[in-house]
Structure formats: structure tokens, C-alpha cells
Amino acid sequence: MPQQVTRLGIAFAVMAIVFVAVRQRLVPDTFGEAGHYRAAAADSIAAYPLKYAGHEECTLCHRPIAEERRDSNHSGVSCEVCHGPAAEHVAAPGTVKPPAPRDRGFCPLCHGYNAARPSGFPQIDPVAHNPTVPCMTCHDPHAPEPPVIPGACRACHGQIASQKAVSHHATLPCLTCHEAPDEHKSSPRAVRPGKPDGRDFCGTCHAEDAISPSHIPRVNMSTHGEDYLCWQCHYPHHPEAS
């Protein structure tokens, strides 16, 4: 065999051996087993320690409280929402005690009024609502109930109710004008309450020939306000004085 070919062959062999050796050294053990990554990485991530034990673990020991909570308005609120991560407590119940927040700053994280919260979610103004009294004085966090249950509509539509309470329409119950199916209370967005559908509805009190107390302002339904609907000019929850 010519000398050049032999030398070239040796050079190629050396390069191949170096390549394989370097590759062997640089590429991690499990790289490429499951894809273009180190398969062992998924296992090491899966082995991270837990911090939150999960509410099932709490129920094993704290059954009475768990059952009380399960049947309450806080049934969907997991124990560790308020008591914090409790995996250490589960591992050593005697030595590690999870905290219980008692200051007034904690409950408003969920229940403080915020316009962006879904309507219907129970909210209070933390500044005006019984200042300085801890929430737990009146509300049991494991089975919370409002001490005084607000009127059906007012519970969610407090702003409208407060406005109506100081208006000429104060004595009218909401259901005079709105039809509210019971399902509206459980699914406020899916089942919406009805509203009056035309001028004639307001006319039952405010038309010139309406059968209603004489102090109620009257208008000529055929000429007043042209073709506009009444509530395009007058806000029914706070109608202006005549």
C-alpha cells in the first residue's frame, strides 16, 4: 500500500478516535435517550421536595375541621391557602406548627372590595367594615357566614342598592322592575335577571292616566321624550327629582 494512503489512514483513525473520545466525555450520560435532552434531568426535577402537602393530607388528622369546612362557604378553599405550606408539618406534626393568620390584612386579600373581582363575590371595604376588630371575631374561617345576611340583591349589588336607598325609588323592591330567577344567585353571569322592555312599563306609574298615588310625577307618554326609552335619559335606580 502506498505510504501516503497509510499515513492518511492513520490520521483519519486518530481523528475518529479523538472525536469519539471527546464526544463521549462531553455528552452527558442520558442525553438523547428520550429526545434532544438529558433524560435524567426530568427525573431530578421530579425528585424536588414538596412544600405544599395537599388538603387530602390535612384531612387524615384534622377530620372534624375538614368536614366543617367541606360543608361551608369555604369548601373550595384548601387548608394551605391560609395556613401556608404544610409538608414539613405533615412530616413532623409535633415540632412544626403551620401558622394561622389572624391580622386584618389577610382576609381582604380575597374579600377586600376590588372592582376587578367578579360581581357576586363577597367583598367588604376593609377601612369602613368594623375597623380594628379581627375578622375571626365575627366570622369563623372554617365555616364563614356573614353575621347579618344581606338582602338577596344587596349582597352583590350593594352599590346599586345604596344608591336606590336614597332615591325617589327607595321603597320599590328590586323585583318590581327585575325578574330574577333563583339560578341567578348561583350562576350570576349565566342566568341574568330580566329588565323592563319598553316605555309602557314606566307608564304604569308615570303615565297621565296611570292608577297610582297622586304624588308620583306624570308625563304624557305619547309626546314626552319622543321615541327614546325612559332609561336612556333617567337612571331608574336614582331618578332625578321632578
Place this chain on the structure above:
Amino acid sequence: MTGPAAAPDPERPVASGGVDRRDFLWEALKASLGVPIALGVVRVPELCGMQAEGDEEAERIYGMGIDINKCIGCGRCAQACKNENDVPDEPYFFNTWVERYLIRDDGEVVVDSPNGGLDGFPPYEDEGGTLRTFFVPKLCNHCEEAPCVQVCPVGATFTTADGAVLVDDEYCIGCGYCVQACPYGARWFDPEEHVARKCTFCYHRLARGKVPACVEVCPTSARLFGEVGHRANPLARFLRFNDIQVLKPHLNTKPKVFYANMDGEVR
């Protein structure tokens, strides 16, 4: 073709070197197929259309559902995530966070997320002129076609067989390409370890049969967790009964975090 030494077959022209053209082409074809296979560059099972994986884990694809109408913006998810995954406390490292959207009457959209929503949201100074306002929890979308996985130069970020996008922190070189590639801003750079970090869907909790920490602590069940494609689990039910959207669908990243009742202004 005049010498007597050559006794060619009149049908087959022979090249001067003595190898006939047909044999040469045949050998070349065999070599072109055989060399890559021998070197292991092309894997034979894939060439034959067989999938090398075949394990049962591939049949489980995780996903998350988020109902905007149920989110009260308490930020417990963001707090639980920081606790569970040892995310630094500084207000710019988040695996998950809550954004507040405010859409004014004139169409102006204001988005804020003070400390990711961990400490609650201050009330608006001026509520007048509010058209709509709501909360949007965000996290890594664990995209099926994840841009972060595509750009990683070393294969340190990857999609597992069950659909979670993870970072191998021992193998990450900290180049930060993935942080820039993520269209959802879901990745962040660990200042101590100098590696990219992100939501893992609490992969360590899934391995123990538990749901992610944010789902565990969500007090209104606005977040739920399950498997995509299986009928009998909470996520499948969520996907059947709601109008579902994903974030930035035009990017074709195929997210596996599904939003119900999401406003068109959400980006």
C-alpha cells in the same frame, strides 16, 4: 475496444478501470444508505416509521384550565408558587403571576400586576369611566411548539413525554436565549444559579400524584389541572363546557394553558 485482452460483453460497456457502471452505481447507492446507518446518524426504526419511544407516558399530556370569571385576584397562586418552587422574593421573578386589566370607556387598556398580585391589588383611584375590569392569571403555557425549546443551543430546555416544558439546570449554560424567545414572558434568569428558570407545572408534585401548588391553593377553583385529550378528568370537562381561548394563538405555539371567558383585549 480493439485489444484482444478485453473480452467485453457487447451489451455492457465497461469503463477503463474495470468496474462496470451498473455495479458502480449499485455500490454507491448501498454505501450512501449504509454509511449513515452504520454511523448511527440515521436511526433505522425512525427510517422505517417506527417510533422509538413506545412507553405509556407519552399518552398522558398535561394541561391547565383557567376561568377568568372565577379569578378574584387574591394572588395566592403566585405566593404558593414562590413557596413551592423556591422562587426568589424579589418582585420580578415569577413562575406565575396575576395581571389586572382595566378597559376604559374610551378603549384605553391599562394592565398592572404589582408584585405579581402577591400583596393584592390597590383599588383604582378613579373608577369612573371603567368599561370592564378583570384579573388574568398567567404562567408558562407549556407550548406544544415551544419557541424556548427551539432556540436552546445545548438542549437544556426540553419537552417531556407528558408535555411539560422543563429546564435542565445542570446543563443550562445561561445564555438567556430562551428568556428572549418566550412570547409570554414566562421565563426568568436565576441571579444566583445563573440558569434560566420557569414554571414546571410543579413536575415534582405531578410525579407524586398531586396537582400543581397554584391549583391546590386557588380558593375559587379558577385554575384546574388535568390531561388533554382524556374525557374523564377535570380539564376535559372544562374544555367541553366552556368557550376556550389560548394566549397569542397567531404565533402557533399551541399552548396547553386554556382560558375560559377571556376578553379579546388580553394579550
